[in-house]
Amino acid sequence: MLTKRQQLVKEGIQEVFNNDRINIVHLSGPPGIGKTFLVKKYLDEIINSYEDWKGYHIEGNKGDIDAYSTIIHSETSNRINENTGTNFNLGFSIPLVFSVGLTSAFKRKEIFDSKIDFFLRQLRKSSESNIVIVADSYEYWDKHSKSFIEAIISRKHLLKSKNIRLVIITNEEDRAKVTDISFKNFITSGKHYKLIAPEINELTEIISLLGYKLSLSRSELDTIMSLSGANIDFINMVVDGLYNDQQAKLYPDEKGFSINEILENRLRIFGNKEKDVNDILKASSVIDGDFNTDEVSYLCDEKYETEDLLSQSCTYLLLKKGNQFAFSNTLIQSFFYDKATETQSKFHYKYYKYLKQNRSESYSLRALHLSSANKEKIY
Incomplete structure (x- = not known):
């Protein structure tokens, strides 16, 4: 389930993509507040509710520094995306991708790099006409993989009858700094949503959605907010630690209580x-x-x-x-x-x-x- 704030953003994305004039959404916000989670919920809904739709989720990692490593990690080449039933890395064969562009010196000149042309051709071959591509943690994408996204935006006519929607997720708000996509392209075809960290008056709702049935005082909520930094992953861990690991006795008196102590205690469970x-x-x-x-x-x-x-x-x-x-x-x-x-x-x-x-x-x-x-x- 989504929080009310997440639900509003998801509905906003859906409304934007129902408008054929806008096909890019930039979703920003601090790490750990549920950006990826809400977008995966959106993917689940459209894939399961509508025919002729396909969705891809591609996530950048800090280690993505080699050319095209974001798109074609070898260890994910045969993994299946739990949300869409499609290959996590767009389903491109690793050996085939690395042989692209090496066959002949007398071929026709490509509009883009050989591999980008190859990726675009694979999308054109898709049997579905509506495609959603989620470019997650985009600030960590290698620059060659980013050129694939730029190609989709600037050369839409190459994809013929395909209706491509892009969701670009970043931890930074400044899209010019982290997306490498021209301001002109965003003005004409993009919409920005910012998901902010939950406030203390939303903690009760979040804790309930995480599956805990607790009646908490304001001071307890303050403690949870202080320890978790409003990060949903840590809210889950702090609540689980404080109440299921019998750590509640620690926090009222010990000023030095920290997330590290929760983690050390969590290890002792093993x-x-x-x-x-x-x-x-x-x-x-x-x-x-x-x-x-x-x-x-x-x-x-x-x-x-x-x-x-x-x-x-x-x-x-x-x-x-x-x-x-x-x-x-x-x-x-x-x-x-x-x-x-x-x-x-x-x-x-x-x-x-x-x-x-x-x-x-x-x-x-x-x-x-x-x-x-x-x-x-x-x-």
């Missing part, structure tokens, strides 16, 4: 598996964005029941799972990265080796991890 979970999450913290079981197993020398422990970490809100695993919040990732101070270099180096073996095209990302590993000049 009992005799606490050290194992701690180790795999410290290893995972060196990976920006999504990660999979194979990656984490490689970093930990396959010593643990990785899949099971990662799944349990989702149950206890440390991770979330879509097509792959990810930390519920960047602050949680930072918490485990800081705990890995003595092993950061080792994990960065092992991840460099994993990329070299399994994602040979990721030159820049490999260089980044090798550089992070070599701060002490040991490699």
Whole structure:
């Protein structure tokens, strides 16, 4: 379910896209307040309620620095998007994409880069005429993948009869700074919505939607707001921590109580598996964005029941799972990265080796991890 504020924004997006003159929505707002969640709800509704519609959700990660890495992560090439039944990365074959543009010196000149032409042709082949593309965390997209979005906007005639709608999601409000899309294009075909962080008078509604039946005083709501920073992921964790983990006795008296203490207490829930979970999450913290079981197993020398422990970490809100695993919040990732101070270099180096073996095209990302590993000049 959506909060009233999220529902209003979702309805606004729907109204905009019902108007054929506007086909771009820019949705901005702080991290963790439900931007992606409400857009996925919109995708679910149109895909399940209407024929002749297709939706794609493509999310940028901080590690997306190689050309086209946002669109064609190899580890997501065969994963299915839970919302649309379509491939998470637009369904493009990795080997096929990397062979595009390499076949002949005597071919007709493309309007765009060979791979962008290829992506546009794949969209034209779609049997559906209405297509929604959600460009999530757009500030983290690599510049080549961004040129795909620019091509859709500036060369709509190349898509012939397709009616393309774009939802661009960013954590920043300044669209000129984070979207790389011309101001002229936004003025003529774009609409901006800003989702703001929930206020304290909305906390009761949010806590109820999260599944808790609690009667809270104003001081308790103030405490939850202070600890969570109004981030919905953390509101969930704070409420779960304070009330289900019997931590309520801590917060009225201890001024130093912090989210780190909640996280430390959350680790203790794992009992005799606490050290194992701690180790795999410290290893995972060196990976920006999504990660999979194979990656984490490689970093930990396959010593643990990785899949099971990662799944349990989702149950206890440390991770979330879509097509792959990810930390519920960047602050949680930072918490485990800081705990890995003595092993950061080792994990960065092992991840460099994993990329070299399994994602040979990721030159820049490999260089980044090798550089992070070599701060002490040991490699």
